[in-house]
Amino acid sequence: MSEVLILGIDTSCDDTSASVVKDGRAILSNVVSSQTELHRVFGGVVPEIASRRHVEMMIPVVTEALKGASVGLDDLSAVAVCYGPGLMGSLLVGCSFAKAISYVKDLPLIGINHIEGHIFSAFLLPEPPEFPFLSLVVSGGHTLLVRVNGPGDYRPLGGTRDDAAGEAYDKVAKLLGLGYPGGPIIDRLAREGDPSAVEFPRGLIHEGLDFSFSGLKTAVRNYIHSLRTLDERAKRDICASFQEAVVDVLVKKTFRALVEEGLERLTLSGGVAANRALRERIQVEAGPLGVKVYLPPPYLCTDNGAMIAAAGFPYYRMGRFSDLGLTAVASLRLSQNPF
Numbered sequence: 035m036s037e038v039l040i041l042g043i044d045t046s047c048d049d050t051s052a053s054v055v056k057d058g059r060a061i062l063s064n065v066v067s068s069q070t071e072l073h074r075v076f077g078g079v080v081p082e083i084a085s086r087r088h089v090e091m092m093i094p095v096v097t098e099a100l101k102g103a104s105v106g107l108d109d110l111s112a113v114a115v116c117y118g119p120g121l122m123g124s125l126l127v128g129c130s131f132a133k134a135i136s137y138v139k140d141l142p143l144i145g146i147n148h149i150e151g152h153i154f155s156a157f158l159l160p161e162p163p164e165f166p167f168l169s170l171v172v173s174g175g176h177t178l179l180v181r182v183n184g185p186g187d188y189r190p191l192g193g194t195r196d197d198a199a200g201e202a203y204d205k206v207a208k209l210l211g212l213g214y215p216g217g218p219i220i221d222r223l224a225r226e227g228d229p230s231a232v233e234f235p236r237g238l239i240h241e242g243l244d245f246s247f248s249g250l251k252t253a254v255r256n257y258i259h260s261l262r263t264l265d266e267r268a269k270r271d272i273c274a275s276f277q278e279a280v281v282d283v284l285v286k287k288t289f290r291a292l293v294e295e296g297l298e299r300l301t302l303s304g305g306v307a308a309n310r311a312l313r314e315r316i317q318v319e320a321g322p323l324g325v326k327v328y329l330p331p332p333y334l335c336t337d338n339g340a341m342i343a344a345a346g347f348p349y350y351r352m353g354r355f356s357d358l359g360l361t362a363v364a365s366l367r368l369s370q371n372p373f
């Protein structure tokens with residue numbers, strides 16, 4: 035088979051991203067236009083502003099991705115697009131644009147679940163995992179442990195019952211007046227704090243594979259209110275202690291799932307997988323257990339078009355395509371595959 039060039043598009047939340055990936059593995063270009071500055075003053079993503087910005091950025095971002103890969107639309111084999119889960123208005127922009135390209139250029143269209151995209155970021159590593167493996171997807175919208183048997187064959191093992199891990203990071207950062215998005219800021223401040231300064235609760239740590247982070251967030255709020263002054267030192271200690279609680283739970287449940295499922299390979303993805311403490315702990319604990327960890331670099335953990343293109347590749351090989359009826363589904367579940 036000659037080389038397969040897939041254009042991957044993701045507009046699920048507040049980043050407009052497009053990428054050209056060769057044979058599901060080699061990133062020829064990866065353009066991400068961040069809207070962080072637009073939303074910062076509101077302390078979180080404003081859906082209406084996000085979708086309007088996607089409309090403005092879609093053509094420039096795709097043009098830059100094609101240029102960066104030194105290809106034109108006529109060189110593409112297919113277009114893969116994230117159609118959910120995410121913000122409805124944001125998803126619709128990417129979906130409509132991908133369908134337009136598919137229609138005009140008569141290119142196969144491949145609809146990809148955003149979580150499936152995160153899972154496939156591991157296939158952009160020099161050495162990708164073999165199936166089956168366990169995937170921990172931790173982002174602003176999801177905290178999910180999934181058994182991945184093959185492309186399109188996913189078994190969710192556990193998920194969050196309330197807040198996603200990234201959401202907890204963002205909310206705690208807001209409580210501390212640190213700014214948005216909170217994850218990277220807390221990650222940085224936690225390095226200078228004492229992780230044992232405050233004993234925050236580890237939700238559901240002894241029970242199954244589901245997660246709960248809302249109690250932790252409330253405990254942080256109550257602790258802050260109990261302080262007479264919230265100085266820089268206290269903030270760093272709270273960041274370190276909060277992060278320790280999140281990482282403890284994520285790591286514990288991940289290794290429990292690996293044992294229960296008898297799996298030896300683990301991939302991490304989603305924005306929170308860029309977290310330094312989580313990456314370190316997972317690797318330290320995996321070593322003695324003989325678990326091989328596949329850790330995409332931070333820029334592939336956060337939202338990007340390359341992971342969508344990588345996820346589209348196996349469907350392209352199988353000839354499983356979407357039709358122009360594909361549309362955005364805000365609460366798309368991982369098991370709802372359209373093909």
Ligand code: KG4
Pocket residue numbers: 047172173174175176199200201203204215216217218221304305306307308309310335336337
């Ligand atoms: O995957 P992503 O880019 O978008 C979603 O699909 O949600 O993840 C964004 C989330 C945000 O909540 C952000 O605070 C968090 O990932 N995040 C981090 C780090 N970098 C991003 N959380 C902890 N540590 C980080 N270094």
Ligand code: ZN
Pocket residue numbers: 148152173174304305336337
């Ligand atoms: Zn994401």
